[in-house]
Amino acid sequence: MAPEVLPGRAYPLGATVQGDGVNFSLFTKNGTAVELLLFDHYDDPQPAHVIPLDPQHNKTFYYWHALVRGIQPGQLYGYRVAGPYQPEVGHRFNYAKVLLDPYARCVMYGDNWSRREARGFNVNCASAMKAKVVDTSDFDWEGDQPLGLAFSDTIIYEMHVRGFTQHPTSRVRCPGTFAGVTERIPYLQELGVRAVELLPVQQYDPQGVVQKNPLTGERLFNYWGYDPVGLFAPHQGYSCPTEYRCAVDEFREMVKALHRAGIEVILDVVFNHTAEAGADGPTISFRGLENRAYYMLEQDQSVYSNYSGTGNTLKCNHAIVRRLILDCLRYWVQEMHVDGFRFDLAAILSRDEYGRPMRNPPILWSIESDPVLAKTKIIAEAWDAAGLYQVGSFIGDRWAEWNGRYRDDVRRFIKGDSGVVRPFAARLMGSPDLYTDPGRQPHRSINFVTCHDGFTLNDLVSYNEKHNPANGEDNRDGTDANYSWNCGVEGETDDAEIERLRLRQIKNLIAVLFLSQGTPMIQMGDEVRRTQLGNNNAYCQDNEISWFDWGLAEKNAGLLRFVRGMIRFHLAHPSLNAKIFVSEQRKPDGNPRYLTWHGVRLRQPDWSDNSHSLAFTLHDYPGDVDLHAIINAHWEPLDFELPPPPAGTTWRQAVDTALDSPADLPDAGCEPGVKVPRYQAAPRSVVVLIAR
Numbered sequence: 001m002a003p004e005v006l007p008g009r010a011y012p013l014g015a016t017v018q019g020d021g022v023n024f025s026l027f028t029k030n031g032t033a034v035e036l037l038l039f040d041h042y043d044d045p046q047p048a049h050v051i052p053l054d055p056q057h058n059k060t061f062y063y064w065h066a067l068v069r070g071i072q073p074g075q076l077y078g079y080r081v082a083g084p085y086q087p088e089v090g091h092r093f094n095y096a097k098v099l100l101d102p103y104a105r106c107v108m109y110g111d112n113w114s115r116r117e118a119r120g121f122n123v124n125c126a127s128a129m130k131a132k133v134v135d136t137s138d139f140d141w142e143g144d145q146p147l148g149l150a151f152s153d154t155i156i157y158e159m160h161v162r163g164f165t166q167h168p169t170s171r172v173r174c175p176g177t178f179a180g181v182t183e184r185i186p187y188l189q190e191l192g193v194r195a196v197e198l199l200p201v202q203q204y205d206p207q208g209v210v211q212k213n214p215l216t217g218e219r220l221f222n223y224w225g226y227d228p229v230g231l232f233a234p235h236q237g238y239s240c241p242t243e244y245r246c247a248v249d250e251f252r253e254m255v256k257a258l259h260r261a262g263i264e265v266i267l268d269v270v271f272n273h274t275a276e277a278g279a280d281g282p283t284i285s286f287r288g289l290e291n292r293a294y295y296m297l298e299q300d301q302s303v304y305s306n307y308s309g310t311g312n313t314l315k316c317n318h319a320i321v322r323r324l325i326l327d328c329l330r331y332w333v334q335e336m337h338v339d340g341f342r343f344d345l346a347a348i349l350s351r352d353e354y355g356r357p358m359r360n361p362p363i364l365w366s367i368e369s370d371p372v373l374a375k376t377k378i379i380a381e382a383w384d385a386a387g388l389y390q391v392g393s394f395i396g397d398r399w400a401e402w403n404g405r406y407r408d409d410v411r412r413f414i415k416g417d418s419g420v421v422r423p424f425a426a427r428l429m430g431s432p433d434l435y436t437d438p439g440r441q442p443h444r445s446i447n448f449v450t451c452h453d454g455f456t457l458n459d460l461v462s463y464n465e466k467h468n469p470a471n472g473e474d475n476r477d478g479t480d481a482n483y484s485w486n487c488g489v490e491g492e493t494d495d496a497e498i499e500r501l502r503l504r505q506i507k508n509l510i511a512v513l514f515l516s517q518g519t520p521m522i523q524m525g526d527e528v529r530r531t532q533l534g535n536n537n538a539y540c541q542d543n544e545i546s547w548f549d550w551g552l553a554e555k556n557a558g559l560l561r562f563v564r565g566m567i568r569f570h571l572a573h574p575s576l577n578a579k580i581f582v583s584e585q586r587k588p589d590g591n592p593r594y595l596t597w598h599g600v601r602l603r604q605p606d607w608s609d610n611s612h613s614l615a616f617t618l619h620d621y622p623g624d625v626d627l628h629a630i631i632n633a634h635w636e637p638l639d640f641e642l643p644p645p646p647a648g649t650t651w652r653q654a655v656d657t658a659l660d661s662p663a664d665l666p667d668a669g670c671e672p673g674v675k676v677p678r679y680q681a682a683p684r685s686v687v688v689l690i691a692r
Helices: 161-164 178-184 185-191 247-260 284-296 319-334 345-349 360-368 405-414 421-427 496-515 558-572
Strands: 002-007 014-018 022-026 033-038 049-053 061-071 076-082 131-132 156-159 194-196 203-206 226-233 262-271 339-342 377-380 400-402 445-448 519-523 594-600 613-618 627-632 638-639 650-657 677-681 685-691
Touching: 002 627, 033 061, 049 061, 061 360, 076 284, 076 519, 131 638, 161 203, 178 247, 178 421, 178 558, 178 650, 185 247, 226 247, 226 319, 247 262, 262 319, 319 360, 345 360, 360 638, 405 421, 405 496, 445 613, 496 519, 496 558, 496 627, 496 685, 558 650, 627 638, 627 677, 677 685
Parallel strands: 156 194, 156 519, 194 262, 262 339, 339 377, 377 400, 400 445, 445 519
Antiparallel strands: 002 061, 014 022, 022 061, 033 049, 033 076, 076 131, 203 226, 594 613, 613 627, 627 685, 638 677, 650 685
16 A cells, blocks of 8 residues: 655654654755655665655755655665756766665665665666664663763773674674674773774765775775765664664664763764765765765866865765754764764865865854754864864864874884974973964863874884785875884784883883873774784775784783773873863962973973983872873983972882883882982883872
């Protein structure tokens, strides 16, 4: 029996359950005819019902809509849209293609999905992704709400949902899924992180990579997920594998469980491009709905602008796209309870429809000022693939930034490069040279040494060069600016001395990260020396190169203990979580305010280009004891003069990366005393003394 079709309404967009039916609404300005397609199964060769939308009754302005009675949550659907195919003026309508609703809450597909079949002008009913009607009110949150932790209380763990538990050693019931993450929450609690930043979980195209591994002949897949097709839908591939189970509730169960554990959920969101790629790409959704509205086009409108490096760029400051982004963010906060967002290639969101940087980009100000998002963390990757670099100058009063300068300057100093001591000191203190706006807090600098994009921490000290032949791009992909050092041998080695040096360098980088002002972020598996065998761009490696090997937690238990201890140390000391920039500014009595720099001689830091060492004291900070840090990146031991400890206290060794575990970081309250007036810091080591 054909369903009953009523006019419906233009708002809200997407598919909304209303009483005994579902309201559908879709934007297309230049489409001339729209059909709503209802399917019984995601791989059906033909729709069960085709509902033509009458422009006289089912259209308001640019919105096509219908209320369909007698259908329920779980209904599969798609659209066909007719219109002009005139690439020279930006139109690419293609009536043959089944189009995904941009507001789809759930996307269903299986082996039927074919990116290849989405190209050209052939009919692709059987091989297209389908949207699924979801009633998001039908879930028991049990009182859960986003946590709203301050940045000063946050330690971020960048994690890939699949990679975290896909390895056979994870021993979870459903590897590589949201449920798998839920099972492994105790590990995250014990590690001490306060937020997980999930690589893209918005529905993406797993077939976005077309090449094979030339070393094995195996097909490669889109692993990272920076290739979105459904911005509102959790990636179906991250749900436990049952044919018609939707990922929405499994995602929400994970969020609820993480919140119970005191851990926030930050999503890495991709609003700068889509999986539809360039002119020869597939027609999945946006291209076939209103190409000119969704994408930046060149003067020759058959050519896509490409500020993302992936073939197309979303026109983020177009009114329709701006509404889509804001609606999407609000949905993930209100209905999915996430705590924040990291915006991939966020500099693109500051470009106008012609690609020019804007002084006051509407979408960025809208995100900053939106009341629904007022308590969420908003973090910018403040650059794009076309060279627009805005670290230190990103707009607004709320935006935090991935600090790429922190990564590079810390790597170079610990490696032993010359001419880096001044910028290194600035990175330790929250980068006040970059963030000069009055009233800005240092926590808005997201400090990291490694992330998904580049070497792992183990590989940073094990490889001088990238080794990416398995990606099938002749080792041309991935950055060449790694600032890495292999400690004497390229790659894996049995040399015990080199291994000891590598471990010490890893601990040095971890120690510096957690001694720095700002919000620290670590990459999944760095705490146990996860390796990608020198691959610094593992975007297509859905295999053991990228997965977390849980056996490493036992193999490298000493390092894991050290990382846990440094996280606790960072959170325990207010002087390391200052809400103001700590500086050498003088107090009314003439003494330094909270911070004093040193070299091997007290109050005589060596700022020369040849300097490879630095020391500093954090003192008199309200609610904290005094701390004295020594960073010796020199290849020889150095004797550092120590300041006298405060009256009634002695200096005690809290950290010394040159020592073996557990002496490298004694338990709190068990730190051994240190004799003044000097401390000999071993070559390439970090020392922290605490006044007790």
